[in-house]
Amino acid sequence: MEKPTTKRIWRCVRYYLQLCQAKGDAPDTIINKRAGLAKFFKWCLARSVYFVDQISLDLMDDYMHCLNSYRKPLDGKPMTVAVKRGYLTFVKTFVEKLYIKGVLSTNALEHIELPKIGRPLPKAIFTENEIQKVLDQSLLFGFTGLRDRAILETFFATGIRRTELANLDIEDIDLNEQLVRIRKGKGGRERIVPISERGCEWIALYLSKVRPRIAFLASGSTLFLANNGKRYEPHKLSDMVSRYVKLAGIKRAGSCYLFRHATATTMLNNGADLRHVQEMLGHADISTTQIYTHVSRSKLAEVYGKSHPSALSKQRLF
Numbered sequence: 546m547e548k549p550t551t552k553r554i555w556r557c558v559r560y561y562l563q564l565c566q567a568k569g570d571a572p573d574t575i576i577n578k579r580a581g582l583a584k585f586f587k588w589c590l591a592r593s594v595y596f597v598d599q600i601s602l603d604l605m606d607d608y609m610h611c612l613n614s615y616r617k618p619l620d621g622k623p624m625t626v627a628v629k630r631g632y633l634t635f636v637k638t639f640v641e642k643l644y645i646k647g648v649l650s651t652n653a654l655e656h657i658e659l660p661k662i663g664r665p666l667p668k669a670i671f672t673e674n675e676i677q678k679v680l681d682q683s684l685l686f687g688f689t690g691l692r693d694r695a696i697l698e699t700f701f702a703t704g705i706r707r708t709e710l711a712n713l714d715i716e717d718i719d720l721n722e723q724l725v726r727i728r729k730g731k732g733g734r735e736r737i738v739p740i741s742e743r744g745c746e747w748i749a750l751y752l753s754k755v756r757p758r759i760a761f762l763a764s765g766s767t768l769f770l771a772n773n774g775k776r777y778e779p780h781k782l783s784d785m786v787s788r789y790v791k792l793a794g795i796k797r798a799g800s801c802y803l804f805r806h807a808t809a810t811t812m813l814n815n816g817a818d819l820r821h822v823q824e825m826l827g828h829a830d831i832s833t834t835q836i837y838t839h840v841s842r843s844k845l846a847e848v849y850g851k852s853h854p855s856a857l858s859k860q861r862l863f
Contacts, residue, residue: 546564546567552598552648553596554594554597558579558582558583558586558639560648562575562582564646565578571733573708577631578635578639581635581636585632585636589604597640597643600654602653602654605636605654608633609633612633626660626661627662630659630660634659637654637659640652641654641655670807671803673811676701676807678794679697679789679803680694680697680698682792682793683789688758692751692755692770693785694751695747695755696785698741698743699725699740699748703738703739703825704808704809705725705805706731707779707782707783709729709730709827710801714765714767715752715766715767717768718748720745723739723740723742723745724738724740725738725740731827736827748768751769759772761774763775786800786803808826809826812825822834
C-alpha cells in the first residue's frame with residue numbers, strides 16, 4: 546500500500562490502520578487502536594496540531610496531563626493507570642510504525658516514559674461450590690438452558706477466553722480424545738487444550754438435542770449458536786454468564802473470566818505445574834500466569850502449615 550502523500554495526522558492514521566489490518570491484527574485490536582488514535586487526534590485539533598511531525602515528547606507530556614485530569618461523567622473517578630498507559634501506547638506505536646515505514650525521519654517518542662502498572666489480582670475469585678451453583682442455574686431454562694450449560698462447562702473445563710469460545714467450530718472439538726483446538730487465540734496463537742469428560746458430555750448433548758433446533762443454512766460449522774442461529778458476539782456471552790451469576794445469588798460481579806480464574810486457581814490448588822497452567826490459558830508470558838499463584842490460597846495455606854515455624858509449633862496460649 547502507498548504511503549500517505551501528506552503528513553496530516555488523520556491520513557497517517559488511516560494508513561497505519563491499513564498496515565495493522567494487513568499484518569493480521571484482530572478486528573477488536575484495530576477497533577481499539579482506531580478509537581484510541583481518534584481520541585488523540587481530536588485533542589490535537591483543539592491545539593492546532595495537524596501534522597504527525599508535530600508530535601513530540603513535550604506534546605505527549607501535555608496529553609498525559611489531559612488524561613490525568615479527566616474524570617468520568619457518571620462517578621467522577623479518574624482513568625486507571627492501565628487505561629492511560631493504553632492511550633499513550635496507541636500513539637507511541639503509531640509514531641514508531643510511521644518511522645519504520647519512512648513517513649517520519651525520526652521516532653520522536655522512542656524514549657517516552659509510559660506509566661508503570663502492576664498486575665492487579667483478579668477481583669472475583671469463585672469457589673468450586675459457587676461455580677457449581679452458577680452452572681446449575683442454566684437447567685431452569687429448557688433447551689436453550691442446555692446450550693448455556695454446555696457453554697458454561699466449556700468455559701470452566703478449559704479456561705478459554707470468551708472470543709476464543711465464540712470462534713470455535715464443530716471440528717475444533719474432538720469428543721473422543723477430549724481435546725479442544727483453539728485456532729484464534731490471543732495474538733493469533735493456536736493451541737490445543739484438554740477438556741473434561743463431563744464437558745464433552747454436555748457438548749454432545751447440545752449437538753444432538755439443541756443445535757439442530759437453532760441452526761440454519763448460514764450457521765455453517767459454528768459450534769455454539771445464539772438464539773438467532775448465528776455465531777455469538779463475545780459481549781453476549783458475558784451478558785449470559787452475568788445473568789446466571791446473579792441468579793445463583795452471588796453478589797460479586799462476574800462474567801466469562803470468572804471461569805478462567807477458577808480454572809487456573811483450582812488447577813494450582815490441586816498441584817498443577819505453573820507451565821501447564823500457562824499452556825492451558827494460552828499466556829505468552831509466564832509472568833501473566835504467576836498472578837494466580839497469589840490467589841491460590843488453599844495451596845499456600847497447606848505449604849504454610851507444613852513449613853512455617855509458628856504453624857509447626859506445639860505451644861498454645863490455652
